[in-house]
Every structure is written in C-alpha cells, then in structure tokens.
Amino acid sequence: MEAKIAFTLNGKPQTVSADPDRPLLDVLREDLHLTGTKFGCGEGLCRACTVLVNGRSQPSCLTPIGAVAGREVLTIEGLAGHGALHPVQEAFLAEGAFQCGYCTAGMIVGAAGVLKENPRATEAEILAELQHHICRCGSYAKYVKAVHRLVAAAQTATASV
Amino acid sequence: MKARPPTALPQPDYEAPDYEERVGRVGYDFGLSRRSFVKVLGAGLLVAASVPALAQESGRRGRGGFFGSGARTVAARIHLGADGTITVLSGKVEAGQGARAELSQAAAEELRIPVSRVQMLLADTGEVPDDGMTAGSMTTPRSVPAVRRGAAAARNLLIQFACRQWQVKPHTVTVRDGQAVDAARKRSLTYADLVKSNEAATLLAQAIPRDVELTPVKEWKVLGTPVLRPNAHDIVTGAHCYPSDITRPGMLYGKILRPPAYGARLVSINLAPAKGMSGVVVARDDQFVGVAAATSFRAEKALVAIAGTARWETTPQPSSRELFDYLKQNTGGGAPQNPFAGQLAEARILRRTYHVPYIQHAPLEPRAAVAEWSDDRLTVWTGSQNPFGCRRELAQAFHLPEDRVRVIIPDFGAGFGGKHTAECAVEAARLARAAGRPVSLRWTRAEEFTWAYFRPAAAIQAEAALDAHGRIATWFFININSGPNAMDTPYAVGKKHCRFLPSKPPLRQGSYRALAATANNFAREVFLDELAALAGADPLDFRLAQLDNPRLRAVLEKAAAEFRWRERIKEKGAAIGLACGTEKGSCVAACAEVEISRAPKKIRVRRVCQAFECGAILNPANLLSQVQGAITMGLGAALREEIRFANGKILNPSFAEYLVPRFDDVPEMDVHLLDRPDLPPAGAGETPIIALAPAIANAVFRATGAPVRALPVRLAEA
Structure with a gap:
C-alpha cells in the first residue's frame, strides 16, 4: 500500500513513504509536522487547508499525496523567505486582519497564489479567489482592507520600478 | 454602606x-461506578434530554x-x-x-x-x-x-x-x-x-x-x-500551534465511533477487524468506542472496519419539522396565561408567536485535544473556553483528584460560546490511556455539526396592548426553551410580565454568542415594528417615545442619524429596518438596508449602520473587529443558518448545506463606536450581534409588507 512519493516542498526536495490515497493535508501535518496548514472541513469548502500545487491554490484535504508526486507544493511555512515576510503576510499583519486566525494561513496562501499567477492581479480578482474561504469570526471586512493594502503596495512597487 | x-x-x-x-454535558464516566451511571445517562455523546438534572451542570x-x-x-x-x-x-x-x-x-x-x-x-x-x-x-x-x-x-x-x-x-x-x-x-x-x-x-x-x-x-x-x-x-x-497542531513524542491519532442518531444505543460491535490491524489501538468502554493509530488515515480505516458491525438500538426522536410544537408541548405545565388579558377594554391588542431555530457555532477549528498520561497524571491540550471546568470534567470522568489533571489551552480557533465543555478532551484521554501513548483527537466537521451543542431553538409568545396614545400599556413575553437573557423589555411599558419556560430540548443545547439574547431581542424588536405599524408610527419614533435608558437612546439616535433614517424612511419603497437592544452592560442599535429579488428569491443586506457603546473603550481596533465580526455572524443567523434534523439525525452537517457568511455576503458596514470614558468598560464580544437579525427582518417587513415571524428570515410566498 505504501509508496515512496517524491515532490518539492517549499522549494526543497521531499520524499515520503505513504499510502498514495492519504490527503496531502494529513501528510504535511502528521508526517512532516508542518501544522500551519489547517483542517477545517475535509470537504474543500472552507479552504483553511489551502496550499499551492505548482503555483495554484488547492485544498490539501482533498488532494491525495499521490497526486503531488513530481510537483511543487508550497505551504504557509514556505511563504516567508529568509526572515522577511511575504507581501501578503505583511499586509494581513499590518491590518490585524484576523481574529482567531485559524483561517488566516489558508487565506494568505490563497491570495499569494493569485499573485503568483498574476502579479498585477486586482483586488476583485484576489477577493474572487478568497470567496472560497470561510472566516467564521467574520473578519472579512478587515481581510478586504488587507487585500486593498496589498494591491496598493504592489502597485507602488511596480510604479517605482 | x-x-x-x-x-x-x-x-x-x-x-x-x-x-x-x-450546557448539556456529556456524562462520560470511566471509573468503577461506571456501569450503573452510564446506563442512566447514555454515553457516546448521547446527551439525554430525559435526565437534565444529571446532564446539565x-x-x-x-x-x-x-x-x-x-x-x-x-x-x-x-x-x-x-x-x-x-x-x-x-x-x-x-x-x-x-x-x-x-x-x-x-x-x-x-x-x-x-x-x-x-x-x-x-x-x-x-x-x-x-x-x-x-x-x-x-x-x-x-x-x-x-x-x-x-x-x-x-x-x-x-x-x-x-x-x-x-x-x-x-x-x-x-x-x-x-x-x-x-x-x-x-x-x-x-x-x-x-x-x-x-x-x-x-x-x-x-x-x-x-x-x-x-x-x-x-x-x-x-x-x-x-x-x-x-x-x-x-x-x-503559521507558526502558532492551535490545539489541533500540538504534537507529542510517540503520539497517535484517534477517531471515535458515533451513533447513527440521537438517542441510539450501542448493542453490540465486533472489534476484531480493527484489533487485527497492526499498530491500531481499539478501546471500548460501554458506549464509548474509539480507535487510535499512527496516522488519522489509518485510524479512519480501522473505524470503518468496525463501524459496519455495530448494532444500534434506536428510539424515535423529534424532527425539526415539528420542533416548535414539540417545545411548546414539553414545557411541563404549558405556557402561562397573560395576566393582563382583558384589562384594557379600549386597547388595541397584538398577539404573535416567533420561532428561532437551532443553529451551530461552527468554529473553524473543530473540537480538538491532545491527551498524555504520565503514571496517574493527565495532561491535556485542548480548545475550550472553560479550562478549569475541563479539568473538573476530566477529573470526574477518570476518578482523579483535580490536582492530577493539567489542562492547557493554546490560543484556539474560535468558540462563540460553543466550546464550554470537555467531551473531546475526555475522549482523547480515554484513547491515550488505552494506547499508553499520547493521542490527538480532532473532531470532523460532521461531528462538530452533530455532536457539539447548539444554540437553543426558541418559541416566543409576545402579546401587547396599545393605549389610546399609541403607547405600550401591557407587555407579555414568554420564551420557551432558549433562555432568559435580554428577555426583559428596555421600553417603558405600563405593566409587564416576562418569563422563561424551559422545555425538553430535542438536541444537545448550550451557550452561544449572547445566548438567548439573540432570540429574545429578535422577537421583541420585530414585534415592536408590528406594534409601531398598528400605532401608525415610525419605528424610530415609536421606540424613542418609550425609551428611557439614556445609553440605549444614544446608540439608537446615533445609528439612525448616521444612516439618515428620517430622510430615507420617506423614500418610496425604502427597504430599511432598525432595531436596538441592551445586554451585559452594553448597548447596540442597527439600521439595515436590504435588497430583495423575487426570482430567484433572495434577500441581500446592502448596508448595515451600527452604533455600539460599551463604556470606556479598551482597544478600539479589537473592538471594531468584534463588532464587525458580530455583524457578520449575525447576518448568517438572520438569513441562512438553521439546523435541520429528522428522527435524531442532523440533515445538514456540512458547510455545503449549512451556509455561513462568505466574503460576498458582507454588506457595507458603517460602525460607530461610542466611547464613554466615564463608564466602566463592558464586554463587547456578544451584544453587537443582537440587533442585526431584527433590523434585517424589519427591513424585509417594510419592503414587502409581510411581517417576519421566524429566523432565518424568508420571503413569504407571493
């Protein structure tokens, strides 16, 4: 049943021995102890478990580990590079955008995925992606402000280039 | 003095x-006296409505x-x-x-x-x-x-x-x-x-x-x-460790066998298929059956292997279809009569019944616990609003002195009044004892939607008489099942009689954000708009004319002014409503504007203007988060959230069928926080939720002419 599965995790090669049907979420959390990615529903409906697979936002609870063989997986732990926060993390932190914070990692990775695909993504495009995410504390208004800040910062950065 | x-x-x-x-507690008991006790109470999360004295602490x-x-x-x-x-x-x-x-x-x-x-x-x-x-x-x-x-x-x-x-x-x-x-x-x-x-x-x-x-x-x-x-x-x-993120050396992951419905009892089960799986721990303790393994995946497989062999004894259970009749019939003596009936010969009388359903807190992090035994000492990491209460529950379940139990609550993924109990911690500890190793247990979403407790449903009877001046002369208000919070009217009515009647809850019920204030405030404020209509008065004027509490007046006037209520109420087809309330030392008023589409039938809340005052403000940023969050949560309860159940089964235990607010539901929010440095600070996590549902319902009433008498608010058949 178990198989060796090799993939790239947060920029580094990773091999795990696991049943290929196990959810990526479980392997990340239970085998690799990367617990920043959260379980919320197990049905892909809340997106607390969002990771990027080859740059695209995916619910890791519905992604079998076998399906990421040979692919690139990015989790919240791999987003900040060399001590500096990712711009999405910066924006969400600056706005204190969350309450309990359990949905935050998923939101951040989801937004980062949109920007990865299109660095000039608009607020509306980012929010369209975040529509899949649930924040039960109802911090949406602050998340919207954080996305606004994020896009404004990105535009400033682009303009100054 | x-x-x-x-x-x-x-x-x-x-x-x-x-x-x-x-709060209905699960009466787990894993000690010597277990047999007789469990027999009465039922375990495996069968919170027995029939034995409230034992189950409710x-x-x-x-x-x-x-x-x-x-x-x-x-x-x-x-x-x-x-x-x-x-x-x-x-x-x-x-x-x-x-x-x-x-x-x-x-x-x-x-x-x-x-x-x-x-x-x-x-x-x-x-x-x-x-x-x-x-x-x-x-x-x-x-x-x-x-x-x-x-x-x-x-x-x-x-x-x-x-x-x-x-x-x-x-x-x-x-x-x-x-x-x-x-x-x-x-x-x-x-x-x-x-x-x-x-x-x-x-x-x-x-x-x-x-x-x-x-x-x-x-x-x-x-x-x-x-x-x-x-x-x-x-x-x-992502570095913060929530309860479900806690990892201990040698830790296993657990799963619990759940009954197919409320009131079901386990008659027999064959554990052999799971026991035959290598690395799987199986524990049975009367009604409690659980498994643990090195991964959740394997634990789930073990559980599936035995679940099919379980034989259950079920008893007929109430369904949400007949919920309100059931609650009314089970008050033990029935509703009291209105003591003011017939006292005012000339008065105009209005009598209404309001229904508020069971809803779920649905915190994004489901119940989770990690339990670890060391000799006869137990350490548990869990997400609960009641750390010392959890310690007490654990000590009772395992017959330990409380000083042998340590409960650690890492910052967790929300509660909203829904995490006052220790059942998940007790289950993890029972598995850990069987395994001789630490066990992590995280409930599934379906478990959280089914076996966690709910905000109680309510049937509320309201009756009032208006005198010749259009003022409320008598006020009679009965809450059945959900609780007495904010049940008293803040309005200066002539005579009043407000009472809470407990019923026999068909589901496990407990606390919620603002408890029964959500139900009582909804019924009172919606009833008030019907009374205002009877009196031919503007709902704002009708309230202010009978409102003495200066703090409540201040938030109501502030919200109305910022919303431009007096101008907008004159507009033809204005789909606006307002409501106010006071609870736990703070005051709130909300104005809402809705947009109604007939095909498909949909109510959208376009704008909410809310004023809130809780004394001296301790942290304005956090207060704004709490108020915005309460408005958003209140929006879900107002428009969509409702637990449906039939014969002891929850019919919508998933985010696919129990729809909570998302980004595109959020209205334009205009929040006004009134600072009163001269008053002691009051809490703000709850009261900001209580005015929203009635404000929305009143807006729908104004827009459609059809009064709203139940939550979630639905459009009447055309």
Whole structure:
C-alpha cells in the first residue's frame, strides 16, 4: 500500500513513504509536522487547508499525496523567505486582519497564489479567489482592507520600478 | 454602606448576570461506578434530554465555576523574572476575541511598561489562577480589573522596595518604563532588582489589595489604544500551534465511533477487524468506542472496519419539522396565561408567536485535544473556553483528584460560546490511556455539526396592548426553551410580565454568542415594528417615545442619524429596518438596508449602520473587529443558518448545506463606536450581534409588507 512519493516542498526536495490515497493535508501535518496548514472541513469548502500545487491554490484535504508526486507544493511555512515576510503576510499583519486566525494561513496562501499567477492581479480578482474561504469570526471586512493594502503596495512597487 | 475610595471605578449600572450555564454535558464516566451511571445517562455523546438534572451542570458561583477564584497574591498573578521578563498569568483563554491583547494592555498600563514587554501566559491550569470561564463578556469587566489590580499592586511593591532601599518617602519615587525612579538623585530600580533582593519572596506573597489605586482613564497610555494581538506574527506565518497542531513524542491519532442518531444505543460491535490491524489501538468502554493509530488515515480505516458491525438500538426522536410544537408541548405545565388579558377594554391588542431555530457555532477549528498520561497524571491540550471546568470534567470522568489533571489551552480557533465543555478532551484521554501513548483527537466537521451543542431553538409568545396614545400599556413575553437573557423589555411599558419556560430540548443545547439574547431581542424588536405599524408610527419614533435608558437612546439616535433614517424612511419603497437592544452592560442599535429579488428569491443586506457603546473603550481596533465580526455572524443567523434534523439525525452537517457568511455576503458596514470614558468598560464580544437579525427582518417587513415571524428570515410566498 505504501509508496515512496517524491515532490518539492517549499522549494526543497521531499520524499515520503505513504499510502498514495492519504490527503496531502494529513501528510504535511502528521508526517512532516508542518501544522500551519489547517483542517477545517475535509470537504474543500472552507479552504483553511489551502496550499499551492505548482503555483495554484488547492485544498490539501482533498488532494491525495499521490497526486503531488513530481510537483511543487508550497505551504504557509514556505511563504516567508529568509526572515522577511511575504507581501501578503505583511499586509494581513499590518491590518490585524484576523481574529482567531485559524483561517488566516489558508487565506494568505490563497491570495499569494493569485499573485503568483498574476502579479498585477486586482483586488476583485484576489477577493474572487478568497470567496472560497470561510472566516467564521467574520473578519472579512478587515481581510478586504488587507487585500486593498496589498494591491496598493504592489502597485507602488511596480510604479517605482 | 462603605464609601468607595475616590479612585475606584464606578460600578456598572447593571447586575452581574446570574449566568445559568445550561450546557448539556456529556456524562462520560470511566471509573468503577461506571456501569450503573452510564446506563442512566447514555454515553457516546448521547446527551439525554430525559435526565437534565444529571446532564446539565449549573455554573457555580464563588470558588471556581463561572467567575473563578482569581489570584489572591501578586505572585499568583505576575511572575517577575530576575532576567527582566515579566509574565502575567490569567485563566482566561484567547479564541480570537482579543483577551490576550486586552489583558496585556491592562498589565502594561499598571506596571508602567510597554505592552511588548508583557508575556501573557493564559489558561494553563498548572500555572495560572482560575479566572473563571471565558464567557458572558466577563473578561473586560472582571478579568481586566483583576489583572490591573495585580499589576498595580506589583508596581506598589516596587515603590515600597525602592523606598526601603533608598530610605526615602514614597512621593519621591515614580515608576516609569518599568523602573522606580528617584529623579532628584538620579537613581532607579527595576522589577528584576526587586526579584533579586532578599525581600522578594515576602513582598510578592502579599495579598492583592481590593482597593489598590488604579490608573484613571484620562491618564491611560496603553489601555484605550489599538494594540495588535501579541502573537499576530505567529498567526500569519503559521507558526502558532492551535490545539489541533500540538504534537507529542510517540503520539497517535484517534477517531471515535458515533451513533447513527440521537438517542441510539450501542448493542453490540465486533472489534476484531480493527484489533487485527497492526499498530491500531481499539478501546471500548460501554458506549464509548474509539480507535487510535499512527496516522488519522489509518485510524479512519480501522473505524470503518468496525463501524459496519455495530448494532444500534434506536428510539424515535423529534424532527425539526415539528420542533416548535414539540417545545411548546414539553414545557411541563404549558405556557402561562397573560395576566393582563382583558384589562384594557379600549386597547388595541397584538398577539404573535416567533420561532428561532437551532443553529451551530461552527468554529473553524473543530473540537480538538491532545491527551498524555504520565503514571496517574493527565495532561491535556485542548480548545475550550472553560479550562478549569475541563479539568473538573476530566477529573470526574477518570476518578482523579483535580490536582492530577493539567489542562492547557493554546490560543484556539474560535468558540462563540460553543466550546464550554470537555467531551473531546475526555475522549482523547480515554484513547491515550488505552494506547499508553499520547493521542490527538480532532473532531470532523460532521461531528462538530452533530455532536457539539447548539444554540437553543426558541418559541416566543409576545402579546401587547396599545393605549389610546399609541403607547405600550401591557407587555407579555414568554420564551420557551432558549433562555432568559435580554428577555426583559428596555421600553417603558405600563405593566409587564416576562418569563422563561424551559422545555425538553430535542438536541444537545448550550451557550452561544449572547445566548438567548439573540432570540429574545429578535422577537421583541420585530414585534415592536408590528406594534409601531398598528400605532401608525415610525419605528424610530415609536421606540424613542418609550425609551428611557439614556445609553440605549444614544446608540439608537446615533445609528439612525448616521444612516439618515428620517430622510430615507420617506423614500418610496425604502427597504430599511432598525432595531436596538441592551445586554451585559452594553448597548447596540442597527439600521439595515436590504435588497430583495423575487426570482430567484433572495434577500441581500446592502448596508448595515451600527452604533455600539460599551463604556470606556479598551482597544478600539479589537473592538471594531468584534463588532464587525458580530455583524457578520449575525447576518448568517438572520438569513441562512438553521439546523435541520429528522428522527435524531442532523440533515445538514456540512458547510455545503449549512451556509455561513462568505466574503460576498458582507454588506457595507458603517460602525460607530461610542466611547464613554466615564463608564466602566463592558464586554463587547456578544451584544453587537443582537440587533442585526431584527433590523434585517424589519427591513424585509417594510419592503414587502409581510411581517417576519421566524429566523432565518424568508420571503413569504407571493
């Protein structure tokens, strides 16, 4: 049943021995102890478990580990590079955008995925992606402000280039 | 009556609630007397509505229980490190409501240190004082002052210490930036110096004086400012460990066998298929059946292997279709008669019934616990609003003295009143004992939607008589099943009779954000609009004419003015409504504008203008989060949330069928926080939710002409 599965995790090669049907979420959390990615529903409906697979936002609870063989997986732990926060993390932190914070990692990775695909993504495009995410504390208004800040910062950065 | 010292905070103008914690507890008992006890109660989360006396434990006053026993000495509240670290200890929990920031501010203010220097240790029963449950909006009015008193006492000890060291009088010493300073002679001493002295043990063992002088509001430097959550950085990096993230060496992952419906009893089960799987631990204890394995995946497979062999005995259970009749029929004696009936011959009478359904808190982190035994000592990490209550429940379930049980509550993924109990922790501990290794148990979403407790449903009967002047002459209001919170009317009515009648709950029910105030406020404020219509009055005028409470008037007038109610009400087809309410020492008013489409039938809330006042504001940024969050949560309860069940089965235990608000549901929110530095701060996590559903319902009434008499608000058949 178990198989060796090799993939790239947060920029580094990773091999795990696991049943290929196990959810990526479980392997990340239970085998690799990367617990920043959260379980919320197990049905892909809340997106607390969002990771990027080859740059695209995916619910890791519905992604079998076998399906990421040979692919690139990015989790919240791999987003900040060399001590500096990712711009999405910066924006969400600056706005204190969350309450309990359990949905935050998923939101951040989801937004980062949109920007990865299109660095000039608009607020509306980012929010369209975040529509899949649930924040039960109802911090949406602050998340919207954080996305606004994020896009404004990105535009400033682009303009100054 | 003893005179208050002039510096003491004025007392709140409301009574501390007699917080009747009517949460259905799971009566797990894994001790010697188990057999007879379990037989009565039913285990495996069969919270027996038929034995409320056993299953429902009332909150206790005094030592322990709802309010906790608090910290008697400075040392019990604040740990001063010789290395300069300052750790403040509290039994409160952080679930996103902002206790960590607020209590840090409270300590920093009185210790005269920057808030960044405070390390806040919350909710570890082995380390912190019992500050009671984190519920009832009590952190702000009770725990903030308790922490302030402890910190002020510590500051006074530093002054005492400095005076003795320098042989000077106290007035020559001031404390600033964590140091006692004698400015004239340019010398200073720190909290660390105090700790390193011979006097430290004696000084810190001193009791915290009840009347220790606190910093007046006008001198606040840290309180009253928008302080960010202290561990915010760990949240955005994913580094913070929630209860479901706790990992212990050798830990297994557990799964629990659940009954197919409420009231089902396990008759027999064949455990052999799971026992035959290598690395799988199986535990059965009467109605309790659980498995544990090295991965959740394997544990799930083991559970599936035995679940099919289980034989259950079921009994017919009520369904949501007949819920309200059922609740009315099970009040034990029926509803009382209106004592004012027929007293006013000329009066115009209105009699209505309102229905409020069961709903789920659905915190994004489901119940989770990690349990670890070491000899006969148990340590549990879990997400609960009631750390000391969890310790008590665990001790009872395993017949241990409470000092053998340690409960640690990492900042967790929300509660909303839905996590006051320890059932998940007890289940994890039972599995851990069978496994001889730590076990992590995280409920599935379906388990959370089915076996966690619900906000109680309510059937509310309201009857009022209007006198010749269009004022409410008599007021009769009966809440069946959901509770008495905010049941009294804030309006100056002639005569009133308000009563709560408990019923026999068909589902496990308990606390919720603002408890029954959501139901009572909905019914009262919607009824009020029907009465205003009967009186031919503008709903705003109708309310103001009968509202004496100056604080409630202030928020209502503020919300109405900012919303431009008086202009907009004249517009043809205005789809607007308003409502107000007061609960737990704070006041709220909301105006809502809705947009109604007929095909498909849909109500969209376009704009909410809400004014909220909770005394002196401790942290405006966190307060805004709480108010916006309450509006958003209230929106879900107003428009969509409803637990449907049939014969003991929950029919919509998933985010696919139980629709909670998402980004595109959020209306334009115009929030006005009224600061009252002259009033003691009241909690703000709950009351901001209570005005929204009735404001929306009243807007739908105005737009369609059809009064709303149930939640969630639905459009009448055309």
